[in-house]
Amino acid sequence: MAKGVWIVAEQRDGAFRKISFELAGTARKLADVLGEEVCAVLCGSGIEGIAGQLGKYGVDKVFVADSPALEPYTTDAHAVAVAKAVKENDPAILLLGASTQGKDLSARLVGKLATGLATDCTDVKIADGKLLAIRPMYAGKCFGEVVFSTFPQMASLRPNVFPAVENAKAGVVVKFDPALDAGQLKTKVLEVQKDTSGKADLTEANVIVSGGRGMKGPEGYAILEELAAVLGATVGASRAAVDAGWRPQSDQVGQTGKIVSPNLYIACGVSGAIQHLAGMSSSKIIVAINKDAEAPIFTKADYGIVDDLFKIVPEFTKECKKLLA
Amino acid sequence: MNIVACVKQVPDTEAQIKVKPDGSGIEEGGIKWVMNPYDEFGVEEALRLKEKNGGEVTIVTVGPARAMETIRTALAMGADKGIHICDPTFDGADAYATASALAAAIKGIPHDIIFCGQRAIDDDSGQVGAVLAEFLGIPQVTVITKLEFAGGAIKAIRPIEGAQLLIECPLPCLVTAQKGLNEPRYASLPGIMKAKKKPVDVKDAAALGVTVTANAKVAKFIPPPARAAGKIICGDDPAMKAAELARLLREEAKVI
CATH class of the missing domain: 3.40.50.620 (HUPs)
Structure with missing residues (x-):
């Protein structure tokens, strides 16, 4: 038995x-x-x-x-x-x-x-x-x-x-x-290339700062990287951003990317396509920052700000720095 | 080179999924069915291997009558023939049963390398490839983003948490495809025409000599837990809204 x-x-x-x-x-x-x-x-x-x-x-x-x-x-x-x-x-x-x-x-x-x-x-x-x-x-x-x-x-x-x-x-x-x-024993590991960024993998991260089409281009992610550095977070991306070539494949959150469950998920300029929501809805706390009040991401968010993320995120980073100082 | 690519027909990623009132499954009405995106990467890689090394690509699927469309799609992309395992007893089959059927079909044909998607985006189990490899007694390299073949062995890149592995494995073997492996081609119009004439063998459980059991079974489907309505932080000043958000995350949600 x-x-x-x-x-x-x-x-x-x-x-x-x-x-x-x-x-x-x-x-x-x-x-x-x-x-x-x-x-x-x-x-x-x-x-x-x-x-x-x-x-x-x-x-x-x-x-x-x-x-x-x-x-x-x-x-x-x-x-x-x-x-x-x-x-x-x-x-x-x-x-x-x-x-x-x-x-x-x-x-x-x-x-x-x-x-x-x-x-x-x-x-x-x-x-x-x-x-x-x-x-x-x-x-x-x-x-x-x-x-x-x-x-x-x-x-x-x-x-x-x-x-x-x-x-x-x-x-x-x-x-x-x-x-x-x-x-x-048929398979052999020839090489282990370690990621030296020191960031947690998205699937293991406690905090994720994610950017979508609203980031407007690869350079837009600089403000997310800054916020992530303050919060000890990992940066993620929507499929739209990955398919546009702004971020690497390994950053994609969603049904055809990584399924994540951090304590805090901050979605910036992410509209919330159903396949993205599917990949992050088991996050404990979800924050959405998006200038489109009708964006579906707000239906999943615990906290939302309807505004231009390029104005909100740098201010939010400053506030977090103060709180965590 | 004898190449096999396993595919599954699944609801499109944009599909809304509704659970039947009795919890026995999902409502299938109105769903657009497509080839599992991860299987598409497998089919594409199979075709590239064939184009480089010669040989034949066989597509195998387990699924109801409508799954024939998915085989035809793969044939239109350039695969050579198909095996459609079609039997109502496979409804609700688990990975063990599905892999048993695939193994029975694939044992009957020559196979140097087998491709599967790293998971199907419907049940998200991600098991069939590995169970199939075990049944065939061949090694597996799962969730790969790069593949090279030379001298009777493959070298594949497998991303893991915080690292990438370069793995070598002799043929015959099974690999499972992850996004990033390639950019799947679209079927051309002549490809679609040709696909109609390519041979597809339809088999049931009896013909394969497999009995379907479900060692693990979804006893009940349930809708996802509803999230309580969130707070929208209002105001005109971005700095004040940002400060309020930081305060709420710190004091109320206690996550920073």
Whole structure:
């Protein structure tokens, strides 16, 4: 009988990603309802020493696979390692992050474990002893309640949505042999080009300052960059701005770009096409600055200013500087 | 080179999505159906590979009768033939079931490289490519923005949070396409005419020997939570409005 709530913890270069603690805190909550244990799987190289940190967030036991073949992450190696630990222990629930790595790994595990997965969930709970996963579909134009008929019941959780609650447990570290066979490892990471800007990725950012067609051109973004620097924010863009070549593809927020959920989303000169609204409506607080009072973005905004953004934004930046000084 | 591109027909990004009153699905009336935008990048890349290296592009889809339009669109862009997996039992199929059907169809044809979109913009699951790769026993490189092929292997760029990876992978393999990979072409008029004569094989679940189960099932569709009406900050002076906004975000919303 499948039992226990498991997470796949995520680390890079020997440091946990924040999502790992969000997963642990959420797993703890579910496990307490079920009266079961929380276990984590952690894969990497030279990471045994950090494994115990998960105890602080409610993990009872950490299964660690420590091997040079597990760093950097490849689907081949990590899927084999995680699948082995899961098959040997038969958990009822398996949670991963809906990060780039978690999405890649979780989907491969669906095939390996012959089970079902709810991707990019914004809520998970226990109903009648089973997992009920709630997730946006159509980029948030509607939501689905997902139920499972196989084990483990898998869900990937949207970063930045679930709180990382401290709840100290033993965090006992158990090593396991991932039994990697060199013949299975086909993909190779040749190069990691790090973004040196020091900005959080849009999908992980706490604050996003986003610009649309109203920015009038690539040079218009300078005032958004200034505001972002003051707030420690990441700059995003609408599809119109990206398609016009004003901003790189990686900045696009929306149904065909990044789906984001910051604490604060400031939309400047963004009209709010439905496919843009779909990508940012799970933001906690939304601010719209637009001179068109009829712009659909105002239907989603918690706070709005109808005015010329080129007058408002520099003033707002000054005010924020004062407040944060 | 034997190239396969998997496609899905989805509602256009501008479509309003309305949940049926009983929560069993979405209202399909009035929806404009298009090829999933991420699949379009996959089809385009498949065609470019073929133009450079020779070979054939086969389009595979799982979907109802209307999904034939999407196969024809890909054929009009320049793909050679299609497989349409069409069976009412696939309504509400999860990624596992969909990938089982695709795998059954693709196992029967030669395949050096398979393209999928990184996710479909309807269910947003982003699973089918990876599950399919697992079923075929081949490696995957997901969410790529650049692809090069040389010497029996691909090199692909995969953006992750705060970095870009350059990944090498031997064929056969499966890749999933992200925006930025290319600019998909439009079908030409002669292309559209030719597409009508290209062969499309229609198969049902029985012909493929797959049974449809849903390991994960959407039990209920619900409309998105409504957001309470926001505050519009009024006034004539931009500086005062900006100051009021900063104050509200600091004191009321507590986000700065």
